[in-house]
Amino acid sequence: MSEFFGSIWWLIVSLGILVTFHEFGHFWVARRCGVRVLRFSVGFGKPLWLRRGRDGTEYAIAAIPLGGYVKMLDEREGPVPPELAAQAFNRQPVWKRIAIVVAGPLANLVLCVGLLWAMFVIGRPDYAPVLGHTEGLAAAAGLHGGDTVLAVGDRATPTWSEVQLALLPAALDRRDVAVRVHRRDGGESTYELRLSQLPKGFDERRAVEAIGLTPRHLLVPAVIGRVAPGTPAWGVLAEGDRITAIDGEPVATWDDIPPLLQKLGERGGPAMIEVARKDERLALEIAPARMKRPDDGREYWGLGVAAARAQEPAKDAVLRYGALAAVPAAFAETAHQSRELLAMIGRAFTGRVSVQNTVAGPITIARAANAGAQQGPAWFLTILAMLSLSLGILNLLPIPILDGGHLLYYLIELVKGSPVSERVMAAGQYVGLALIAGLMGLAFYNDIVNNLVR
Template sequence: MTAMAEFLGSAWWLIVSLGVLVSIHEYGHFWVARRCGVKVLRFSIGFGKPLWMRRGRDGTEYVIAAIPLGGYVKMLDENQLPESPSGHGTLSEQELEQSFNRKPVWKRIAIVAAGPVANLALCVALLWAMFVIGRPDYAPVVGQSERIAAEAGLQPGDTVLAVGDRATPTWSEVQMALVPAALDRADVTLRVADSEGRERSVDLPLDRLPEDFDERNAVGVIGLLPRHQQPPALVGQVQPEGAAWGVLAEGDLITAIDGVPIHSWSDIGPEVQKLGERGGTAMIEVERDDERLALEIQPRLTRSEDGRQFWALGVISPNGGRAPKDALLRYGPLQAVPAAFAEAGHQAGELFAMIGRAFTGRVSIENTVAGPITIARAANAFAGQGLAWYLSILAMLSLSLGILNLLPIPILDGGHLLYYLIELVKGSPVSERVMAAGQYVGLALIAGLMGLAFYNDIVNNLVP
């Protein structure tokens, strides 16, 4: 049931996200085309058979189609129509004036560029809304420090104030700043404050990362575990007929098992397994109502839903073992304006840098190109955390769509812009033969990119 709910949720949020992004992108083309005097024949959200269609007073057909994975704006163009909209074999004088191909090159550039620009503008607007609403997150506090992080001097309880020149008010910002540095194996300086508020600088020598480290767990490989991933060993519920029934109570804070200190919920499992394999009873120490108690307990062998056996006490943590979010990334309406532009600029820079890493082989391609399954699952997961989180991933997707469409690949907006720039330089349009060859090259590149995206989806999401 959970898997089905996740599937349906992912499909729904993928459709919603693509619907928003495509609508804004195509509306950018549509709006500028109309202002440049070009007749728009059809404005379609989706491809294939129309599910809904209405013809406006301007003669434009507004369509919602069956396949919700894109959209298009069809403009009057004498090079693409065998007949005029009025049914004649040639275009009338009025239709020629409204034809896209008859417009000056600067107007064609404006119309084509309007789609990606609309997505970039949407990205800024979404980030502004996210900042104003406020995105709940976790404080950037170190819970555990090992390997490179420990050797550099990071200690549990340190608050990461900045990574390089990027402020890190939440743990998400810490991750987003550390991952690119790890991929480049570039040493980075952290500004941190200890539990008493004393600030200092810590240099992380990321050039010491192994060559084949897990890029999706770069922060963990560095040796950093945030505090929120170490929730206190607080008992939220005692299962009837479990080993702890009648021994522990809701609200107990487990501090030690068989003399071994317990600092977080994740410490309980390994100690219980050791205790069960050794056999017999042991003392479990807890704090209850400001009292310290030592209670006798014996784990019981339990079988999970998949048939795996393990030793358990029969206790459940509050919130499923997750710590409550204790930070809020938020700005006032005016402060959010420059913050949104700055964040959009930063994310754009990181996107270009990631593309560069992929082409130079500094990052594996399967972690660079995401397909619809990955996007759908991410959209579902972000939406589950609240509106602000969903706006943040929608902004990132809008930015990606805008920038990727500007790449000089034929059949994309960037490819058409390249043709028009060449036309500006040489003083005449690119020949039909060159454009046809470009279309084939563009189709091959896009097909290869889509194939890679689907392959990455299968490997990262469907292969056990």
């Protein structure tokens, strides 16, 4: 399945599950509060399948599989027979209406816990949190390649993904954080990563890179993939050569090469480049030359070679718990991610992070769902859990037409002792529609910029 069609399919599956579960929360609590539910629909539009239950509710599967809805008996939406008036939503005490409204987002939080539990039990394959190369703030803090990150702050980091998730909020807040590692030479140490010194305007999507950390699994082997004509390497080095040493200094990865060439160029003159070529070990004399980077025009000392395309390394770590241990772990992770999501919303509203990197549209969601599905069930469950959590929390924002907006009206009603006037509710609907339209427009814009333009 191509990425395009795969993304569409997994978007439909994801939204279908999440929104249907959300609406089921409203449905389940409404029924238990004595409210008559007219229709529970999976999807929108014309029903492809329709059945009326003994309770009088129509259960439908509709043509547009992007969510669903629950339609309740309500005197504000049409005439209600007198004998059924007591079952109308608008006739219920305010506490019942609050319970029905909150049930949808709460269902998404429950679903998030369940999905994370399943992910922990299945086991999510990942990369070990081993550093491959450090520079900048990471090197200044004392971190070295080969160190294994055990914790960032008070959050344990059993996998590299956990390292990234722990470092991102600290980087966005430019907050210094302690990093506990198992050193490459044995023993444990804790270093202070001074993220308060991150430069202004760094790429928030590449926070770990800006800190100066490269994980071991992203290190590029020192294998030549291309030799440019007319350069010092032309006719000397060949595609497939693995550079093992430069001027007597050992080379383990491609990142080791630039500083050695810089040192050699400043010294001047040729040096021996040792390479492994098939079954041979060769020592070849070569001198670097000044070259210009095609992206920014900066000069550097180089040979005129490019790295071979590296294959994705195999996962070497698994995030897994037993069935019982996964229960508290799922609750703890849901609570942690809820706090982080609320903090991210706060950063966006206060301008501390770019809304371009915080508001995602359907293209981004579709690609994330497809990428998660391609990596296996545990990763897809992780993506689904985070989407469910986002849907639940965002629906609680006090924006009219969202569940949080209705909840706000009912809380005002509790305080003042009478319902909010229809005029105020109508005005709120217009404001809510404008806000949602603006958010959707921003989400689509971010999708275009982040996925199609770049």
